[in-house]
Amino acid sequence: MAQYIPILRHYCGNLPLVSGTYGSSECYFGINLRPLCDPSEVAYTVMPNMGYFEFLPVDDDDDKAAGDGEAASRKLVDLARVEDGREYELVITTYAGLNRYRVGDVLRVAGFHNAAPQFQVVRRKNVLLSIELDKTDEAELQRAVERASALLRPRGASVAEYTSHACTRRIPGHYVIYWELLVTGAAVDKETLDGCCLEMEEALSIVYRQSRVVDGSIGPLEIRVVRPGTFEELMDDAISRGASINQYKVPRCTTLPRIVELLDSRVVSSHFSPALPAAALDTGAAF
Structure with a gap:
């Protein structure tokens, strides 16, 4: 949604732009622990009690080899094992019954809050x-x-x-x-x-x-x-x-x-x- 920041600033003047949560219709994923930070610096801390989160490393070679299904599942990383600075595609399993659902968002690990990874939303997959x-x-x-x-x-x-x-x-x-x-x-x-x-x-x-x-x-x-x-x-x-x-x-x-x-x-x-x-x-x- 970064493309809307200039328009929001145009109409909102000096009012702070706050992105508090990150989620979709399938599941809520995380919260922004610094809600008053600049929009370009927003990072979301994943809440592990909202679902089971796994991450597919984003790499051109991996993408060609993994595709979907069993090959991709072998490359999945769980929440505790993501690496700072790397990009991943978000995969979720929800209480409602979705099993290893590929959301389509590519996230970058932007640091940690205690031991909890914080992610910046980079882009949509395959756009x-x-x-x-x-x-x-x-x-x-x-x-x-x-x-x-x-x-x-x-x-x-x-x-x-x-x-x-x-x-x-x-x-x-x-x-x-x-x-x-x-x-x-x-x-x-x-x-x-x-x-x-x-x-x-x-x-x-x-x-x-x-x-x-x-x-x-x-x-x-x-x-x-x-x-x-x-x-x-x-x-x-x-x-x-x-x-x-x-x-x-x-x-x-x-x-x-x-x-x-x-x-x-x-x-x-x-x-x-x-x-x-x-x-x-x-x-x-x-x-």
Whole structure:
């Protein structure tokens, strides 16, 4: 939920932003023992009496080998054996009868309270953009959006909501980022939005930038600005199809044709990165 912090600060002013608990419909997991800390520093202490918690180490090689089922269960670590600084996928067994349920959250051990591990929520599992060898996950995409949206602030604008899509209709494929803007001043000019595309590219991984600059296997990143209210329509569509309004979250990456069609029908302007990411030019020379 880190993407909502700037919007909350905009509307709340100097009021503290408190994230007290961490949980889901399946189970409550933990509490924040420092509720007045900065949102970027929030860590949750797992409450072992809420369920039985196990952790699947997150590693690309482990992910390929483990998959799910018996192979994954052999790699599980219990709460008392997690290691500081490592990332894990949360697996729970609940009193209600869920057995080794993979929640889909990736957590990082951020220290201990006495002997109890404290976790920061890093990202959702398997939420990523990919054209070729690149893999851009939710956390990396969020950082890129934050970096690019800094260019909007002098113009009195910010990113209210966003999602993304790996467009492979043409070769080379490219990233498409849908932005709904919150504008308090004059309209944001095309040059600024084009610059946002380039700024996002420079914030992405070295694998992305190599594919973009050296290999030419990824095309220029595109930002499609959608009209105000588009993401509310997206939520209404999901709820009409059975999603819970209390649990709905904007998908940060989508492949569903009907969602892409809805977003494309609301586009008011389209912008492409005007140049190769500068940060990759030096990298390319090394290959």
